[in-house]
Amino acid sequence: MVTRRTLVKQLASLPLVGGLFGTGLMAASPVQSPAIRRDYFKELGVRTFINAAGTYTFMTGCLMRPEVIEAYNYATNQYVLLDDLQDKVGARIAELLRCEAATITAGAASAITLGTAGVLSGMDPEKVIQIPDLTGMKSEVILQKSHVIGYAHAIRNCGVKLIEVETRKELEKAINEKTAMMWFFNGNNYVGEVQDQEFVEIAQKHGIPTFNDCAADVPPVENLWKYNEMGFDMVAFSGGKGLRGPQSGGLLMGKKKYIDAARLHAPPRGNTIGRGMKVNKEEILGMLVTIESYLERDHEADWALWEKQVQHMHDAVADIKGVKPEIHVPKVANHVPSLRISMNADETDWTPDKVRQKLREGHPSIETVGGKESIGITPWMMDPGQERAVASRLREILMSEA
DSSP: OOOHHHHHHHHHTSOSTTTTTSTTTTOSSOOOOOOOOOOHHHHHTOOOOEEOSOSOGGGTOOOOOHHHHHHHHHHHTOOOOHHHHHHHHHHHHHHHTTSSEEEEESSHHHHHHHHHHHHHHTTOHHHHHHTTOOTTSOOEEEEEGGGOOGGGHHHHTTTOEEEEEOSHHHHHHHOOTTEEEEEEEGGGTTTSSSOHHHHHHHHHHHTOOEEEEOTTOOSSTTHHHHHHHHTOSEEEEESSSTTOOOTTOEEEEEOHHHHHHHHTTSTTOOSSTTTTOOOOHHHHHHHHHHHHHHHHSOHHHHHHHHHHHHHHHHHHHTTSTTEEEEEEOOSSSSOSOEEEEEEOTTTOSOOHHHHHHHHHHSSSOEEOEEOSSEEEEOOTTSOTTHHHHHHHHHHHHHTSOO
16 A cells, blocks of 8 residues: 655655646656657758768758757746747846947848848838838948858848948948948958948048948857947857857847847837747747857867867878878868868869768768869867768778779
8 A cells, every 4th residue: 555655755855847737647667768760861861971071051050069959958948938039148248258249140041131121211100111122221231242242132132232342442432421321341351341340430530320240250269259249230250160059040239229120120029120030939049059068168178189189180081192182271261271272283183072972972971072183171060079970981992093
């Protein structure tokens, strides 16, 4: 017979969450069910690979760190009000990153569209509904011709006209009563004639808000506050690149009046240009933990590991005839130790395209990037030790007949 005291002791031993209503209530000694793991990708016939390329969206960006996955799982099991969570997470991130305000978006491109829309509408609810019809609103966004990339489409989503310039003189001449914003693509900072600081100074001189797209610009970690402190009114980062957070997550931060206005266009509000850019509670909380985790990392240790990995792959092919490996670090955007491997057509029959295909078809499958001239490899999305597999396969391929 089970006494009351025995029953109370058994109930006390149950997990707090779900204890009274969970399936284990009637078991005197809770039994841990073995984890059932399915190889979903294998079932579906989806190829997995070692990512020696980097944080490319078509390769699903990055792998989230364990603490981010933990936050995801935590958020999955509870309900909250979306705006309440955005308010609290945004305030916490703004504190961490030394800016006035922040909000989580559905990727960096979403941040660009929402930020642009916020500049156009301000806090006017009628204008929020009206966009992309810009009747009665400012309708031009200025950017340098060298910064006109595919992501600029996220600006045009709002109905604005892009005004392309090449020189400082052209930039200042283009500013008029229709100018709503000036947009800067940080990855091309050293390509255009007008660089970041000067760009901000010109905009401030004419009272024009500025936006800096920094999607791929960590590391270094200080970039997370550098451009706000430089004077950009809004800055965007991707969550699914160097931060190692949710692939569909993004960060929009900057001046509070612009972030508040941008949020009027974002879910859960419906009749807006940003309704399709929904971000769920898992991604919002995951982005907060992503940023907290990134700020706490030993960035010098990460860098030392990447250097070691790149050097190992470099050395594996350095003595092969007709093959020239070169270690380099991009000046801005994806600023990590990387390897570029080129081939001399007079000394080897291998071409970058042939080698990439062989790497892709092997076991394990390995993805790299590059063009007709070279193979591009970066180690920062590899697990420690995977560089040995990449080095071994590279050497095996390049030492064989094409």
